[in-house]
Amino acid sequence: MIISIASDHAGYDLRQKVIAHLESKGIEVIDGGAESADKPYNYVEAGTKIAEDVLSGRADRGIAICGTGIGISVVVNKFKGIRCGTCTNEYMARMSRQHNDANVIAIGARVVGQAVALAMVDAFLEEGFAGDRHQERVNDIKTLENRNFK
Ligand code: RB5
Numbered sequence: 001m002i003i004s005i006a007s008d009h010a011g012y013d014l015r016q017k018v019i020a021h022l023e024s025k026g027i028e029v030i031d032g033g034a035e036s037a038d039k040p041y042n043y044v045e046a047g048t049k050i051a052e053d054v055l056s057g058r059a060d061r062g063i064a065i066c067g068t069g070i071g072i073s074v075v076v077n078k079f080k081g082i083r084c085g086t087c088t089n090e091y092m093a094r095m096s097r098q099h100n101d102a103n104v105i106a107i108g109a110r111v112v113g114q115a116v117a118l119a120m121v122d123a124f125l126e127e128g129f130a131g132d133r134h135q136e137r138v139n140d141i142k143t144l145e146n147r148n149f150k
Contacts, residue, residue: 098127
């Protein structure tokens with residue numbers, strides 16, 4: 001599995017921790033976004049990078065980090081085919097996969113602690129999509145995308 005991860009400056013420190021965590025498990029990472037926590041970097045650019053990596057097939061899933069997780073989740077969800085939830089605990093991360101077939105998770109570096117963030121990342125990568133009635137809802141989302149994305 002290849003993961004595209006990117007953050008703005010607010011997410012820089014957590015991003016480094018997540019990358020180290022993923023690499024320690026042998027997971028390949030495409031890294032993007034802020035070069036440091038001190039140099040402002042726009043979460044719109046970071047989110048765009050992740051969405052393009054996932055939609056092009058360069059990455060299987062994405063991990064998006066900003067201060068709250070909100071701004072970058074709004075950005076990636078502007079791309080047709082991206083399903084991203086901002087998660088604040090492991091249960092939400094697991095459900096984003098099981099019920100929503102999320103292909104990107106957004107995390108707020110100023111909201112959750114490092115241990116919770118890593119547990120969410122693990123849940124997001126391990127969990128499968130439950131399909132069945134949830135597939136019907138994802139299909140409905142795709143219908144909405146086809147209607148509303150120009
Ligand atoms: C950056 O200060 C902050 O606005 C950003 O990281 C994020 O929280 C926006 O949603």
